[in-house]
Amino acid sequence: MTDATRKARWIEQLKSAGIEEAAIDLRHILLAAADEAQIDDMVSRRANREPLSHILGDKPFWTLDLKVTRDVLTPRADTETLVETVLKQVTDRSRALYIADFGTGSGAILLALLSELPDAAGLGVDISESALEIARENAVRNALQDRATFRTGNWAETIPDNSLDIAVSNPPYIASAVIDTLEPEVRDHEPRLALDGGDDGLGVYHILIPELFRVLKPGGLMAVEIGYDQAAPVRALAEAAGFDDVGLTQDLGGQPRVISGRKP
Ligand SMILES: C[S@@+](CC[C@H](N)C(=O)[O-])C[C@H]1O[C@@H](n2cnc3c(N)ncnc32)[C@H](O)[C@@H]1O
Structure with a gap:
């Protein structure tokens, strides 16, 4: 042949x-x-219909090369919008900022931010220990292990009040009933825990957004990824939690993708 x-x-x-x-x-x-x-x-x-990222074992994200297995969500290009949203709002990139990424998965968001903010350090939290093992490997793979710590936790539960400069999250936000209608690569191969946002997809934001407000220092920045139809309810949650300057960023496809805000 x-x-x-x-x-x-x-x-x-x-x-x-x-x-x-x-x-x-x-x-x-x-x-x-x-x-x-x-x-x-x-x-x-x-x-x-196994995802290409699982077969190859890695996936580029931002400027990083990340290890990916069935234990973590494959990082999406759309999530780079969250990284951009945060970086645009950091006026002094040489400040010693402390960042936390809730539901860090492969570590994608935290590691991308640390790669751009040379004096920042950060914590990645996930409820999945097997995801955190991959995140730790990714920190080493990208020479960021000295500034990145990973630990298990239920969202921001163990984080002290007023302790973070930047708090980010790409939480599970797909409505439970929708998951079975997604393509097999996602439905059959991505961790449910990374996808399932409960009945209307918004369940986690109700817990997470007030928690992000609590753990941020005054003046601290929060940014969360959202589904294309979740801008209005997540914006309302951010405003109700007390955030100022609540804003929406669209992804490259023109879809609503990130809600951000500042603690007064
Ligand atoms: C949509 S994935 C995001 C992964 C990664 N941050 C990214 O953007 O590619 C959501 C993550 O939240 C984690 N997660 C689910 N429930 C959690 C909880 N109660 N506390 C902390 N993390 C949780 C999942 O294990 C998963 O890694």
Whole structure:
């Protein structure tokens, strides 16, 4: 078989499994695989709708290279909007800021912020110990382990009042009933704990937003990722919690993506 015939066969296998970006996925697989047997194996896994990030074992996020497994949400490009929103509001990047990321997963948001704020340090909290193991590896992989700490916790429960300069979160915000309608890569392979936002998807924000207000220092900044249809209720929660300058940032696709605010 010629190279071109083999490639056409793999692309066909991916396309018939419903994968639209078959050629792009195959290119990634060809770059990662050592031999033809491994290519066959990776293509079969992808045709079973396993996420490409799980097959390759990593995912770029911001300027970082992150390890990804089935224990963490695969970081999304849309979440870079949260990183940008925060960085735009940090006027002095050389301040010794203390940041916490609640529901840190792979560590994506915290590590991206630390990579841009050389004098900042931070804490990543997650309820999943297996996610935190990946986050710790990602800190080492990106040489940020001296400034990043990770520990288990239920949102901000163990964090003292008035102790943070920046508090961020990309919480689970998909309505429970919607999860089963999502593509197999998400529905069958991403951790439920990372997705499920309860009956209307907003459950976590009701707990988290007042908690973020409590743990921030006066003048501290909060930013949370939201679903495309959650801007109005999450904005209302932020205002009710007492935040000033509550603002919405859209992602590159023009969808509402981040609500931010400052503690007076
Ligand atoms: C949508 S994922 C975000 C992961 C990562 N921050 C990102 O943006 O790619 C939500 C994360 O919240 C964590 N989580 C769920 N319930 C939690 C809780 N009660 N306390 C802390 N973290 C929780 C999940 O384990 C998951 O890692």
